[in-house]
Amino acid sequence: MNIYQEQILEHYKDPQNYGVLKNATHRDYALNPTCGDKVCIDMHIKKNIIQDIAFSGSGCAISQAAASMFTQKVKGITVENLTMMNKDDILKMLEIELSMNRLKCGVLVLEASHRALHNPIKL
Amino acid sequence: MQTINYKEKFPMYVAHPDLIYLDSAATSLTPQIVLDKMNDYYTQYGTNISRGVYSLCEEATTQYELVREKAAAFIHAPSDQEIIFTTGTTHSLNILAHGISPDESDMHILATAMDHHANFVPWQNRTKNFEVINIDKDYRLDLSNLAKKITSKTAVLTIPLISNVLGTINPVQKIISLAREINPQIIVVIDAAQAAPHIPIDVQKLDCDFLTFSAHKLYGPTGAGILWGKKEKLQNIRPLLTGGDMISEVSSSKTQYRNIPHKLEAGTPNIAGIIGLGAAIDFIQSIGLKKIQKNEEMLTKYALNSLRKISGLKIYGPQDANDRAGVVSFTLKNIHPHDIASILDTQYNIAVRAGNHCAMPLHIETLDIPATARISFGIYNTIEDIDTLEKGLYKVSEIFS
Numbered sequence: 423m424n425i426y427q428e429q430i431l432e433h434y435k436d437p438q439n440y441g442v443l444k445n446a447t448h449r450d451y452a453l454n455p456t457c458g459d460k461v462c463i464d465m466h467i468k469k470n471i472i473q474d475i476a477f478s479g480s481g482c483a484i485s486q487a488a489a490s491m492f493t494q495k496v497k498g499i500t501v502e503n504l505t506m507m508n509k510d511d512i513l514k515m516l517e518i519e520l521s522m523n524r525l526k527c528g529v530l531v532l533e534a535s536h537r538a539l540h541n542p543i544k545l
Numbered sequence: 546m547q548t549i550n551y552k553e554k555f556p557m558y559v560a561h562p563d564l565i566y567l568d569s570a571a572t573s574l575t576p577q578i579v580l581d582k583m584n585d586y587y588t589q590y591g592t593n594i595s596r597g598v599y600s601l602c603e604e605a606t607t608q609y610e611l612v613r614e615k616a617a618a619f620i621h622a623p624s625d626q627e628i629i630f631t632t633g634t635t636h637s638l639n640i641l642a643h644g645i646s647p648d649e650s651d652m653h654i655l656a657t658a659m660d661h662h663a664n665f666v667p668w669q670n671r672t673k674n675f676e677v678i679n680i681d682k683d684y685r686l687d688l689s690n691l692a693k694k695i696t697s698k699t700a701v702l703t704i705p706l707i708s709n710v711l712g713t714i715n716p717v718q719k720i721i722s723l724a725r726e727i728n729p730q731i732i733v734v735i736d737a738a739q740a741a742p743h744i745p746i747d748v749q750k751l752d753c754d755f756l757t758f759s760a761h762k763l764y765g766p767t768g769a770g771i772l773w774g775k776k777e778k779l780q781n782i783r784p785l786l787t788g789g790d791m792i793s794e795v796s797s798s799k800t801q802y803r804n805i806p807h808k809l810e811a812g813t814p815n816i817a818g819i820i821g822l823g824a825a826i827d828f829i830q831s832i833g834l835k836k837i838q839k840n841e842e843m844l845t846k847y848a849l850n851s852l853r854k855i856s857g858l859k860i861y862g863p864q865d866a867n868d869r870a871g872v873v874s875f876t877l878k879n880i881h882p883h884d885i886a887s888i889l890d891t892q893y894n895i896a897v898r899a900g901n902h903c904a905m906p907l908h909i910e911t912l913d914i915p916a917t918a919r920i921s922f923g924i925y926n927t928i929e930d931i932d933t934l935e936k937g938l939y940k941v942s943e944i945f946s
């Protein structure tokens with residue numbers, strides 16, 4: 423299967439929610455050591471809702487497009503709903519099949535987001 | 546020059562007739578002749594070694610010990626008793642890092658900026674006094690930096706004979722004589738994991754103290770390898786593993802170890818794997834390393850020329866094809882190497898490696914990039930493989946334009 427679908431390439435070339443949040447309340451990152459992919463997540467959480475989210479980092483088209491699409495998807499949902507999301511949600515979102523090794527790239531944003539939930543910024 | 550086609554000797558090409566395998570530096574494909582030899586062990590004389598007096602066990606022991614002679618001849622070691630069977634380069638290097646001068650905790654150990662993690666992390670863990678030799682702009686070891694860092698106190702110098710990322714063939718013989726001039730006591734370790742399948746090795750000419758390589762990069766099986774060392778140096782190594790086969794006498798109050806090589810070979814080894822390694826050495830010798838080397842030089846030159854034509858493609862490694870091996874790492878514009886590898890795989894059936902190739906310090910600290918794509922050659926590769934690669938890379942470029 424060609425994993426470089428239009429949608430993936432578009433998000434890769436023109437990522438959404440890319441950058442950092444000045445008012446972030448939670449922040450963390452995840453790495454893929456075999457390829458050096460990195461996704462950092464900033465979130466602004468208030469009243470148990472992901473009010474705002476942004477990502478930064480670098481890596482392959484899959485990791486970066488997934489981060490772009492994921493941040494769009496989770497903006498406005500509850501902390502519990504974000505916690506419950508898993509790799510199947512990522513695959514459904516990307517609409518492609520990924521081999522075991524490439525799956526790591528796809529779920530990097532999920533890992534970074536879950537880590538960030540546990541990593542509130544101390545003011 | 547005509548390339549020789551060895552593909553038919555490798556059953557992987559029967560299962561995947563269109564495969565273009567360009568990742569032999571990670572692991573080479575295995576020829577039928579090696580598989581047959583291992584199958585013979587399991588089907589004809591699959592018993593333990595050294596532990597029985599019945600004839601099947603004698604046969605297993607004989608076949609196993611024969612590999613010691615083959616390996617000694619392969620690297621021109623003066624004695625087959627200096628050949629230690631290990632599970633591979635990583636295991637060998639851990640034996641050394643653990644076992645050299647075991648009572649010293651802060652000895653000065655020097656590695657290089659182009660080392661594989663296997664020749665980096667064990668040494669770094671071993672001492673507080675670990676240093677790294679830089680590489681220069683042409684991706685070679687900086688010999689003046691090396692001369693500066695070696696002192697009369699340096700205990701160990703460890704160098705890869707060939708870099709698994711840059712393809713650089715290090716002038717090891719020259720380096721060793723330079724090192725011994727500064728410090729005659731220095732122990733020199735050579736990581737020959739990438740070199741053994743590609744260039745002839747003579748440990749006596751090199752005058753190193755230890756040298757190691759893995760079977761699986763040499764058309765042999767995984768989980769088998771060689772550690773060679775000068776006899777008296779091996780004798781001084783504290784064993785990493787202790788247990789059966791490596792002892793001469795055990796009582797409740799004390800244990801006496803056997804001599805080398807057995808002292809460093811505790812437990813039942815990978816017998817079929819070692820026998821497979823012997824067959825792999827035979828396979829290589831039957832073709833001749835000089836011929837293999839010549840063919841790979843031709844492929845490397847051809848590949849460098851093909852790749853240089855592609856706009857935005859940057860090669861990391863010595864520019865001159867003459868003293869580099871058949872390993873070429875590159876980046877293409879700002880396209881992530883993972884994406885390059887995925888597209889080559891799914892659209893062209895080309896297997897290339899993407900990532901830091903177990904050389905994170907080199908990528909992050911010296912090359913200043915997180916990852917590269919890497920092609921590497923084995924005896925089955927042809928000019929047509931490289932032509933398809935070139936086509937594939939143009940396609941990659943187009944997808945991300």
Ligand SMILES: Cc1ncc(COP(=O)(O)O)c(C=O)c1O
Nearest residue numbers: 633634635661663709738739759
């Ligand atoms: C230069 C070098 N050293 C060491 C190793 C480790 O070898 P193994 O994984 O067989 O132990 C490799 C293999 O990737 C290598 O290329």
